[in-house]
Amino acid sequence: MAYSELNAPMRTIMTPGPVEVDPRVLRAMSTPILGQFDPAFTTIMNEVMEMLRLVFQTKNKWAFPIDGTSRSGNEAILCSIIEPGDKVLVPIFGRFGHLLVEICERYGAEVHTMECPWGEVFEPQAVIAEIKKVSPKITAIVHGETSTGCMQPLKEIGRACRELGVLLVVDAVASIGGTDVKVDEWCIDGLIGGTQKCLSVPSGMAPITYNERIEEIIQSRKKVERGIATDEENQQVSLSRPIASNYFDLSMLQDYWGPRRLNHHTEATSMIYALREGLRLVLEEGLETRFARHELHEAALVEGIKAMGLMLFGDGKNKLPCVTCIEIPKGIDGEAVRDMLLNEFGIEIASSFGPLHGKIWRIGTMGFSCRKENILFVLASLEAVLLRKGFQVNRGEALQAALDVYVGKKEKMVASQRSL
Amino acid sequence: MAYSELNAPMRTIMTPGPVEVDPRVLRAMSTPILGQFDPAFTTIMNEVMEMLRLVFQTKNKWAFPIDGTSRSGNEAILCSIIEPGDKVLVPIFGRFGHLLVEICERYGAEVHTMECPWGEVFEPQAVIAEIKKVSPKITAIVHGETSTGCMQPLKEIGRACRELGVLLVVDAVASIGGTDVKVDEWCIDGLIGGTQKCLSVPSGMAPITYNERIEEIIQSRKKVERGIATDEENQQVSLSRPIASNYFDLSMLQDYWGPRRLNHHTEATSMIYALREGLRLVLEEGLETRFARHELHEAALVEGIKAMGLMLFGDGKNKLPCVTCIEIPKGIDGEAVRDMLLNEFGIEIASSFGPLHGKIWRIGTMGFSCRKENILFVLASLEAVLLRKGFQVNRGEALQAALDVYVGKKEKMVASQRSL
Known part of the structure; x- marks a missing residue:
């Protein structure tokens, strides 16, 4: 039963993630933890939200991490807005476009795809034409496709989606913190970032942001958890179908990250410390x-x-x-x-x-x-x-x-x- | 834009989780990270699986953490085995029984409940009688209910489930590492532990274990992800309904934790370091x-x-x-x-x-x-x-x-x- 002390060799990590972690972030993780409802901790949670807004270049109210690896952020946003039968358009230009299809299909969406060869991206006009043809509720697309090293221009697609009343959900896991991602200016409704890539924080959190268009859908499907709901809340019947996942239910996560501080999970303390320090490094550098x-x-x-x-x-x-x-x-x-x-x-x-x-x-x-x-x-x-x-x-x-x-x-x- | 250095006050944390983290675990988290497929890292992953088996008191092949907070483990096991319409019995004796109901309902189960007053537990015979009446596919129950401070005896219930061909899934988030949880001896088919309670590791991982009865169901719903599947695998059509969540799909997580090492997520490196050290402390103490x-x-x-x-x-x-x-x-x-x-x-x-x-x-x-x-x-x-x-x-x-x-x-x- 004798397991040795942790001995991890030193590496120069030059993959597209996970990458080396700044020593300041590692040090922050060794800070003794706080309870989740300790005011000292909820202050840190609020600071993380503020810093995320700056990095996401957004004024969105909601910007917080999902406690899971990057793809948990994709699933949280998509499962919270997809109801069975909803049409989703996914333009695929590499592996992670296929992942978006997977997630949407599992939650019952009617998924339409368009593909270009791996190593290329789409002409924005081609995507816009497809959006007009399919008329989806959601367009879900990758920004930086690590499998091919390509980056999809989003500005024109975002503006077209806004004009057409289509939600735009973007996987910016690989690009956030390394190149411009302008959530508001590009009219992105929901966006997922990654920690273990350009933010240089260990894997295990998925920072997301979304605007009032997405919040409206979430609120319409809102459910307060049994066991902590008030009697009144227990009797409320939602008109829409509830969100299929409890863990990824953004209506509950909002109540946890928002002023009500309604218990959902127990926030991953040391990862929040890491994310805070990683974001602080980004903002210090500019x-x-x-x-x-x-x-x-x-x-x-x-x-x-x-x-x-x-x-x-x-x-x-x-x-x-x-x-x-x-x-x-x-x-x-x-x-x-x-x-x-x-x-x-x-x-x-x-x-x-x-x-x-x-x-x-x-x-x-x-x-x-x-x-x-x-x-x-x-x-x-x-x-x-x-x-x-x-x-x-x-x-x-x-x-x-x-x-x-x-x-x-x-x-x-x-x-x-x-x-x- | 000037955010101060992380300053977390020192606390004596005497809640039912999260609790203080052993300094050795905090130190392990500050270790520089490794890439997820670095043999030095996959060795650490395998050691974590071995140590989890010892703590879970099981010979199960599968024992690994879900990258999420405790309830992510509940959702991973339940969503991987529940198909819409499946009958699940949930005996409720506190808040976390209600959580099990929530999760099962969202994945389309026909949930049957029985309740006793908060502050009490069930006579095993009463639960067994209800199992015989309802004849569910799964009985899901909490072991240590932190909301009431009560612990449900499971041995007789487990043996009855095995005899009746009912799967027993147990939420042992609060009890694992603090009191006896005998997975094999008590005939528990799937079990979820927590990190931030008696294991004294920060929140953010949910160690689970399950046996071949559960693995059989998972394998029958197995799907290899688009974008990494072989052509042959892409053409395979599963007879059962696929697992609703991609993130929590245990058939994929098995392929990531098993010898095939098929990429799913990027394992949460620093949390694995923490879990390894936390488990090592448990085993050193005995x-x-x-x-x-x-x-x-x-x-x-x-x-x-x-x-x-x-x-x-x-x-x-x-x-x-x-x-x-x-x-x-x-x-x-x-x-x-x-x-x-x-x-x-x-x-x-x-x-x-x-x-x-x-x-x-x-x-x-x-x-x-x-x-x-x-x-x-x-x-x-x-x-x-x-x-x-x-x-x-x-x-x-x-x-x-x-x-x-x-x-x-x-x-x-x-x-x-x-x-x-």
């Missing part, structure tokens, strides 16, 4: 500066990869800044390269899913993992491993190309700061 | 010793409360060892007492729900919070606050009574160890 940092390191990585003689995968025009996909060269065993990177260098990069499995590697440049020494180390290591596996890279070029970006960009950043 | 510790401190608290002149609430014969319910004396404002305990002494105790709200206080003696200095401090503080509020307690008696227990029991414990 959204614009943070997004510029992600672009800088992306540029250094991309130039390094190209200089090495490798090919990028996917539509460069709509690249997700925090994920870079690389075609695995012919004759090279992608998994053997990943294994050697992990075992010899302690570096983790990712493979992909479905049709792209074995065809591309994915390198994440997210949050705390997105820093110069990591970019330089992953380029140097990948070059060495590929040489070892018999692939003739352009020796020594990758680091020079990356350093060129850092030197050049640094001058530009200083210049741009001067001009302000 | 189940028997740990349960005896909970009984010792419970006895000291109970004797102190009685000596002070307060009345215990509920059926003493079936008391949950880790929760002590106290009747709020007539004329005393229970919330004002709780506020003063928190604000002057930094001690948190709980009120209760529904019909017991305003009528009882609940003091938890769980996990790391369950230690001598906490018991003595809460008794001394409660006495002082009650005197301040004008209630005439027997001055000075509570601590003497508690100390008597500690002195007496210590001798007994030494004696019993000698006789082994």
